[in-house]
Amino acid sequence: MSGIAVVGGGNWGTTFAKVLADGGHDVTLAVRRAEMAEEINDAHRNTAYLPGINLPDRIRATTDLREAITDTDYVFLSVPAQSCRENLEEIRPLLSDSAAVISLMKGVERSTGKRMSEVIAEVAAIGSDRVAVASGPNIALEIAQGQPTAILVASESDDLAMRVARIARCSYLRSFVSNDVIGTEFGGVLKNLIAIAIGIADGVGFGENTKASIMTRGLAEITEFAEALGAHRDTMMGLAGMGDLIATCMSPLSRNFTAGRLLGQGYSYVDVNSRMQQTAEGLRSVDSILEIASEEGVPMPIVQQIAAVLDGRMHPTELAPHLATDDDENPKGETA
Ligand SMILES: NC(=O)c1ccc[n+]([C@@H]2O[C@H](COP(=O)([O-])OP(=O)(O)OC[C@H]3O[C@@H](n4cnc5c(N)ncnc54)[C@H](O)[C@@H]3O)[C@@H](O)[C@H]2O)c1
Numbered sequence: 194m195s196g197i198a199v200v201g202g203g204n205w206g207t208t209f210a211k212v213l214a215d216g217g218h219d220v221t222l223a224v225r226r227a228e229m230a231e232e233i234n235d236a237h238r239n240t241a242y243l244p245g246i247n248l249p250d251r252i253r254a255t256t257d258l259r260e261a262i263t264d265t266d267y268v269f270l271s272v273p274a275q276s277c278r279e280n281l282e283e284i285r286p287l288l289s290d291s292a293a294v295i296s297l298m299k300g301v302e303r304s305t306g307k308r309m310s311e312v313i314a315e316v317a318a319i320g321s322d323r324v325a326v327a328s329g330p331n332i333a334l335e336i337a338q339g340q341p342t343a344i345l346v347a348s349e350s351d352d353l354a355m356r357v358a359r360i361a362r363c364s365y366l367r368s369f370v371s372n373d374v375i376g377t378e379f380g381g382v383l384k385n386l387i388a389i390a391i392g393i394a395d396g397v398g399f400g401e402n403t404k405a406s407i408m409t410r411g412l413a414e415i416t417e418f419a420e421a422l423g424a425h426r427d428t429m430m431g432l433a434g435m436g437d438l439i440a441t442c443m444s445p446l447s448r449n450f451t452a453g454r455l456l457g458q459g460y461s462y463v464d465v466n467s468r469m470q471q472t473a474e475g476l477r478s479v480d481s482i483l484e485i486a487s488e489e490g491v492p493m494p495i496v497q498q499i500a501a502v503l504d505g506r507m508h509p510t511e512l513a514p515h516l517a518t519d520d521d522e523n524p525k526g527e528t529a
């Protein structure tokens with residue numbers, strides 16, 4: 194048995210399939226639309242998601258999940274987090290007894306607050322030694338253009354993390370390994386929220402001081418949250434935390450930053466949703482993260498202000514979460 198499948202032919206799924214193929218592997222890319230599969234197979238292009246990018250011949254697209262998953266060792270999942278469960282329900286009966294499932298997603302499930310690796314283990318009914326996650330400063334289009342970057346692959350199984358890292362690398366993507374699954378996942382989920390705040394600040398017209406202070410306080414805020422949930426601090430200071438935070442907050446290609454900027458420009462949440470062509474996971478994660486933060490007693494002033502802008506309780510020009518403190522005499526974390 195051998196084989197690699199990527200499920201989800203969007204921005205990231207297609208780019209990740211290209212990374213795997215450029216690393217010398219044959220990859221089956223499971224997509225939903227027949228015309229997309231045809232374009233990828235015949236013209237080696239996915240113009241809807243990666244305009245101007247030529248895809249390697251080693252990628253074969255199909256709309257048939259059975260063809261993609263059967264007898265496959267590694268299944269990489271790159272669909273919106275809210276559709277992870279339904280996609281897995283279709284995948285589960287097709288999985289071989291030893292196949293590993295790797296999440297490329299950066300969201301939590303709204304209905305349960307679960308991380309994607311938790312949803313995978315539950316729905317696919319597989320042990321944590323067959324589940325991995327991969328996350329880092331990975332703006333898809335830049336990687337598809339061959340611009341160099343790095344990614345962190347994490348699994349509770351060192352062996353699986355190493356195997357996935359060896360597959361998921363090529364001349365322009367270096368993979369590092371970790372066993373901090375919680376930190377690697379929360380790094381990706383939480384940086385999206387800070388990128389929305391930075392987008393709001395940008396849309397309002399605030400300058401670099403504002404954005405730098407939100408980013409810095411944001412890193413402290415998401416690190417405290419992630420640590421409370423079991424993440425290692427080092428992970429939050431590494432590629433999957435600070436690295437991804439910087440990339441996402443600074444890139445106009447980021448969908449989370451773009452969604453924030455639209456909010457800052459005065460569009461409502463409903464308008465922003467209808468304008469976004471691609472997945473901005475942060476918009477769907479805000480409520481779940483605040484719920485978990487409240488259960489854990491972790492203060493999240495930045496995320497709270499994003500929620501207030503999203504539901505119209507706060508005007509974007511009032512966004513100044515880095516000024517909020519319960520105790521002005523004893524500001525917390527000012528070494529950050
Ligand atoms: N784009 C990036 O730069 C990037 C980088 C790293 C991680 N990610 C993460 O990867 C995941 C996928 O993001 P993306 O950028 O590829 O999103 P996207 O919107 O570009 O594509 C999503 C894909 O999922 C498919 N899909 C399958 N089931 C679906 C369903 N029920 N509803 C909607 N779409 C469904 C769509 O057809 C589409 O091909 C997200 O969690 C995102 O945070 C994205």
Ligand SMILES: O=P(O)(O)OC[C@H](O)CO
Pocket residue numbers: 299329330331332333385388437440441446447448449450472473474
């Ligand atoms: O476009 P975004 O905001 O989903 O961010 C993409 C990646 O997660 C950046 O690492």
